[in-house]
Amino acid sequence: MEYNFTEIEKNWQKFWSENKTFKAEVDKNKPKFYVLDMFPYPSGAGLHVGHPLGYIASDIYSRFKRLNGFNVLHPMGYDAFGLPAEQYAIQTGQHPAITTDVNIKRYRQQLDKIGFSYDWDREFRTCDADYYKWTQWAFTQMFNHYYDNKTNKAESIESLISEFEKNGNSNVNAVCSEPEIFSASEWKQKSENEKQEILLNYRIAYLADTMVNWCSALGTVLANDEVKDGLSVRGGHPVEQKKMRQWSLRISAYAERLLNGLDTVDWTDSLKEMQRNWIGKSQGAEIHFDLSPTLSKGKGARPEYMTTDAHTWLGVKEHVVENRKNSTEAEAFLWKNLKGKKLGYKIRRQHAIDKFIADFVCLEKKTIIEIDGIYHDFQKEQDEHRTQILTELGFSVIRFKNEEVFANPEKVLAEIKSYLDAKVLPFGEDLGGVGFTIFTTRPDTIFGCTFMVLAPESELVDKVTTTEYKSAIQEYILETKKRTERERMADVKKVSGQFTGAYAINPFTKTEIPIYISDYVLAGYGTGAIMAVPAHDSRDFKFAKHFNLPIIQVVAKAGETETDPQTWEDSYDSKDGVMINSGVITGMTVKDAVNHIIDIIENEDLGTRKVNYRLRDAIFSRQRYWGEPFPVYFKDGLPQVLDLKNLPLELPEVDKFLPTEDGQPPLGRAKKWSTEEGFPFELSTMPGFAGSSAYYLRYMDPKNDKELVSKDANNYWQDVDLYIGGTEHATGHLIYSRFWNKFLFDLGLVCKEEPFKKLINQGMIQGLSEFICTISGHKMGTQNITTLFDFYWLNGIKNIVDCNGNNINAEVFYSAEIAEEAFNNIAEVTEKCKLLKFNIPIYYTSNHKLVEFSKFKLWRDLDSPSTSIFVCKNGYWIVKGNSVEWIGDQNIKGDFHTIPVVEKMSKSKYNVVSPDNNYDSEGNLIQEGVIEKYGADTLRLYEMFLGPLEQSKPWDTQGIDGVHRFLKKLWRLFFDNNGTFQVSDEPATKDELKILHKTIKKIKEDIENFSFNTSVSAFMICVNELSDLKCNKREILSDLIVLVSSFAPHISEELWNKLGNKESISFAKFPEFKAEYLVENSFLYPISFNGKMRFSMDFPIDATIKEIETVVLNDERSQKWLEGKAPKKVIIVPKKIINIVF
RNA sequence: GCGGAUGUGUCGUAAUUGGUAGCCGAGCUAGACUUAGGAUCUAGUGUCGAGAGACGUGGGGGUUCGAGUCCCUUCAUCCGCACCA
Incomplete structure (x- = not known):
């Protein structure tokens, strides 16, 4: 009986589906195991051979766990909302729900052909209203909570x-x-x-x-x-x-x-590192810098709105309250339009300043607004006096008459606003006083801070810029605004910036340092302002060099002395070293200095210790x-x-x-x-990412219409034990869903704080693209072709150009090996010519040769069917529509070579290989799938055989025959020469049992280590050895087929059934490894001399070291290798090696 | 620039974790069976060498009785991050 995989696979897929073999239910008598594949987005291109790689691995593991008595939850569904479907909808007008549905059906069809053990009863899509109800619900919970x-x-x-x-x-x-x-x-x-x-x-x-x-x-x-x-x-x-x-x-x-949760999960280091990087924790300090000259009276003394002293306040308080109650009509009217930041500035009314009460005041702009009513007319002189005092305090006063307010309130408001907008305070007092705060991770280097830099977008810029520099600053901001953040990152090397005219005071050195703006400082990180230490930060260094700013060295490499920073090529950024030129912290190591200086900063109220994260909302x-x-x-x-x-x-x-x-x-x-x-x-x-953030919870209880997941289901399934997927989700989905889960955990709705216990990133399966060469601007007239190429034939490639015809309707392609040469020669004549290489569909090629000339032709120029010439080494093909003619030596028809390139597998590169048959839009088969040709079991085994799971590798079907042969060989173990199923009930021999148990041990270890490629070769070795022994013992084959069943479930079910079992092999028990079958009574020792293996000898397992030594040294071969010298040392490692040193 | 990974025949890979380098598969060569082979089976296949043997895991150095494996250094490739103060 032949191994008819097509039939077998169809039957068992039907059986599993009808019997719901892989249905998982909460069963408290069994330990649970949750295996999950990363949520696929069902793209229009369908599955390609890269997608199932991870699914096969997780399926093998799931089946393995089932055989070991676990209750396995292994679901599948679709991340169905998303941009591609919508873009397609915009282009075609088709509803994205329809295209998404078509795509999902195609996905499901393909998945079904590979024989996965999913519990399909739990399948869902994120675009199902039943599902997104819970996405929306989670959002409302986030709305109703704070941190x-x-x-x-x-x-x-x-x-x-x-x-x-x-x-x-x-x-x-x-x-x-x-x-x-x-x-x-x-x-x-x-x-x-x-x-x-x-x-x-x-x-x-x-x-x-x-x-x-x-x-x-x-x-x-x-x-x-x-x-x-x-x-x-x-x-x-x-x-x-x-x-x-x-x-x-x-x-x-x-x-x-x-960040901390990463220490509790079993993920790869690279993935954890990526997340740590993304979260970007940095520890340092926020330090306050005063502006110079400082007009404030002291730091942190009083809130800024208290613009008078306590004594005076008590004296005027009553008046203020009285005034507020009895405000004039004009005042009341204005207040209505000023309060609550209506103009964009906080305005206060009847506010005490020094010993006066102002009608309105805008503190951040130090501006007083007075409404002069009749009452005030009597006091004109006093008011002038008062204005004078207020001006001395830094306030300016604008006045309006009652009538003005009533006559044209809009105009008054507009005037106030434009006055406030225009007013620039020279020394930045409107920053909330007297300066601004920066964030640094290197507070130890503050003695080397010689200038400051603000992000151009920072709100501080307007406030510090002096009138003189206003236009220059604005120009610079405009320039940077045009560029996106991405572009700014792109040209890091270009140094640019602009001085604001303002100076700050370094709180430690007390020197005045200039304030610049530059786009190397990001508004979104820290406070959008930095203290620049050019000697110890390469970006600051470049900036200082560019603008000729002072550089002071404050850290010296351990054991080195101070050098002149002006002579430096680059800054010294390392944290290795000792402080110099740094006041009280001089002589400390950087590490000590950081802590010490932060203590000082906190004690003197200059700032605070601070942790910053790069992670943004x-x-x-x-x-x-x-x-x-x-x-x-x-x-x-x-x-x-x-x-x-x-x-x-x-x-x-x-x-x-x-x-x-x-x-x-x-x-x-x-x-x-x-x-x-x-x-x-x-x-x-x-x-x-909304829909994919909690889907793993929903799988636990997908039909529940009362809650996202029931307590019962969640307590049983808990978390994902094994999560397999690509690296592309490293910082997106995996951060969001961890966040989402932690939030639900806080609410007491889920029992585990981390959702994914163990995570494996499968490698990418890359595509093998084929490139074809042509030369642009070099087409020829049809009538010339024959003569041209005869000529070419006789004279060699370089004469092609001599016949450069004028009727341009033939395109010339060059076989890879001659493209370069042809191009070089053409380039001599027409400089505009360019060698072009472009992707062509791989299914027009075979072994890196173009074979389907007319199909390629059709694909190439749908718009202008014409003649194409394919130049090979010993002639050329002329292709016109369906006619393909070889011109040249009729005995050696030329191979037209394409150039193979390993790239990402993608529709746009025409290198996609799907696991099953690939049809064009008219239903013609254009590419035979592995499944149709070899079967799903072969596909599963081959994808695993390709190499370690985590490694990326190009798809190449070379070698798939070997895997397929293995399955046939396995099949043959169960049949005699006439093809009749025949299994012997005789007891197995020692050798047979040894082979089996060696394999059991290896397979168990390999699966547990996710080393599936080595399991496949272990199976091959096992079947080879059993075939050599012509073993058809039930005792052996029955266990073997259970081992294989995780990898190749269809053939295993079939043979299991033929062995007389009524139940699915999924309910079998993983064979128990018995070490006693592997016990040997002798060991073949490799015998080396000075570490080089020369020959080997067999010794009984219980031979003593002494005995072995004597026998080995007396062997004549030993004498030969010793060359008459006496051995210095004999090393005998039992059951390992013997090494004789001489 | 920073961080991580990898480097072994013609190719995909393996090596009991410091103990016979090249398992398994592909490819190639030769042969058997056959009307035929994209079937099956057998043998060979790291390099040099007629041979004995020598060399050999990106390069150089080290530790060790013994190194693909550990340490130092260097090169190459791939991936991730990147003005993050």
Whole structure:
């Protein structure tokens, strides 16, 4: 009986599916094991041979665990929302739900052919409303929680509100956007909207203004990698930096826990390193720098709004309160339009300054606004006197008459605003006093800080820049604004910057140091400002050199003395060394100095110890259609979330998948996109990572309509024991889902803080592309072709150009080996010529040769069918439509070589190999699949045989025959020469048992170490050896087939069944390894002389070292190798080696 | 620039973790069976050498009785991060 894999595989796949063989249920009598593959996005191209690599590995492991008595959860589903489907929808008008469904069906069909042991009853898609209900629900939970630094977990917003009501927020230590201290009574006085506004600063899911890449032509925010040279990669539309109100997730609150959690999981070091890198923790200090000259009276003495002393305040307090009550009509009118930062500046009224009371004051701009009524007319002289004093204090006064206010209030407000906008305080007092704060990880080098640099986008820039430098600064900012963050990163080498005119004072050296702005400082990191230490930071060094700024060495390499930094080629950035020129810390090591200086900084109130993270909050809005709608509506412009009972909020239908005319996201086109009360819903949708962040939890309990996952299911399945997938998710999905899980953990909804216990990154299977060569600008007239190439034949390649015809309608291709030569010769004549190499579909080639000339031709020029010439070494092919003619030596028809290149397997490179048959749009077979040709078991084994799982390798079917032969050989063990199934019930021999148990041991160890490639060769060795012994003993084959079943389940089921078993082999028991079968009674020792192996000798296992030594030394071969010398030493390692040293 | 990984026949790879380098498969060569072979089987196949033997795990050095494996150094390739203060 032949090994008919097609039949066998079809039958068993049907059997598994009908019998739900791999259905997993909570079973508390069995230990659980959860094996998960990373969520696939079902692309239109279907599966290629690279995708199943990880799936096969996880499937082998799942089946292995089942055989070992575990209750295995092994599910599969689809990450179905996403951009490609939507782009396709925009192009074709097809609803993304339809294309996604088609793609998923194709995926499923392909997956089914490979024989995976998934529990298909748990399958779901992220775009199912039943599923995204829980994505939306999780979002509402994030909205309803804040991160408390005291309990170090997420806590409910209700508890925060009740704390506000009791004590205000001064005792609250929460992760928060803009802390502003208020008391309980102040909280209670706030309007509902004001309260909501404040709460948004605390919520884990929050709405805030964020800088984004906005592309108005595409109507969406773009990620950095979607923008190049200020244009969108797709379409080439201009992209601008824009502040937009976006949903974000406060993932930064979890930075420390995300970092620490890495120590508890079994992932590869490289992956953990990537995450650590992404989180980017750095420890250092925030240090306050005063501006020079300092006008403030002292640091940290009083809040800035207290602009008078306590004594005076008590004296004027009554007047202030009185005035506020009895404000004039004009004042009241103005106040209505000034309060609450209506002009963009905080304005206070009836505010005491020195011993005066100002009508209105803007402290950050040191500006007083006076309304002169009749009352004031009597006091004109006094007012002038008062103005004088206030001016001395640094305030300026603008005045308006009552009548002005009434006659043209708009004009008055506009004047106030433009006055405030224009006013630049020379010494930065409006920064909240007297200077600004920087973050550094090297506070020890502060004595070497000789200048400061601000990020161009920093809010501080406007405030420090002196009038003189204003235009230069603005010019510089404009320049940098044009470039995206990405571009800035790209040309690191270019040094640019601009002096602001302002100086700060180094708090330790007390010297005045200039303040610059430069785009090498990022607004988003730290405080957007740095202290520059050119001697010990290469970027600062370059900057100092460029602008000729002083460089002071403060760290010397251990054992070296001070040198002149002016002579340096580069800075000394290392933390190895001893402090010099550094006041009290001179002589300390860098490590000690860092700690010591921070202590001083804290004691003297110059700053604080500080930990900084690179991890930023995740922007969660997309102006897109094909994603989860936010369960959010807006009431008075403020967001409210829907209750669970109103979820899911289903994605509405729209007429087009494009933004609306007025630039709203596609959901703006939905007919009724508002609550029943008429409050509008959010128009953005969630990003790709939303749906994939908690899917592993949902698999535990996929049909539950009451909760994401039941307590029962979660307590049983707990976490993913083995997670297999590609590295591409290292910093995206794997950070987000860890965050998401930790959040749910804080809420007590899941029992494990880390979701993925062990994680393996399978290597990529690359494609083997084929390139064809042609030369641009070099086409020839058809009528010349024959003569041309006869000529070419006679004269060699270089004469091709002599016949450069004028009727251009033939394209010439060159076989790889002559392309270069041909090109070189053509280039002599026409300089415009270029050697072109481009990808061609690999299925027109075979063994790196073009074979399907006419098919290639058809593919190549659909638009202009013409003649093509394929120049080979000893002639050429002329191809016209279906006619292919060889011109040249008829005895040796030329091979037309293409150039093989290993690249990523991708549709655009035409190098995709799918596991099953590949048909064109008309249904013609264009590429035979491995599954059809060899069967799924061969595919599974071969993918594993290719090499270590983690390693990337190009797909190459050379060698697949060997694996297929192995399966046939295995099959033959069960049949006699006539093809009749025949298994002997005789007891196995010692040798047979030894072979079997050697294999059991090896397979068990290999699977546990995920070393599947070596298991496959172990199987081969085993079957080879059994074949040599002509072994057909049931005792041996029965165990062997169980071993194989994890790898090649179909053939195993078939043979298992033929052995007379009624149940699926999945319910068999993994054979037990018995060491006694491997016990040998002798060992063949390799005998080396001075470490070089010369011959080997057999000794009984219980021979003593003494006995062995005597026998070996007396052997005549030993005498020969010793060359008559006496051995100095004889090393005998039992059951290992014998080495004789002489 | 920083971090990580890898480097072994013609190719994919293996090596009991410091103990006979090249298992298994492919390819190639020769042969058997056969009407035929993309079937099956047998033998050979690291390099040099007629041979004995010598050399051989990117290069150089070291530790060791013994190194593909450990240490130092250097080169190459791949991947990740990258003005992160």
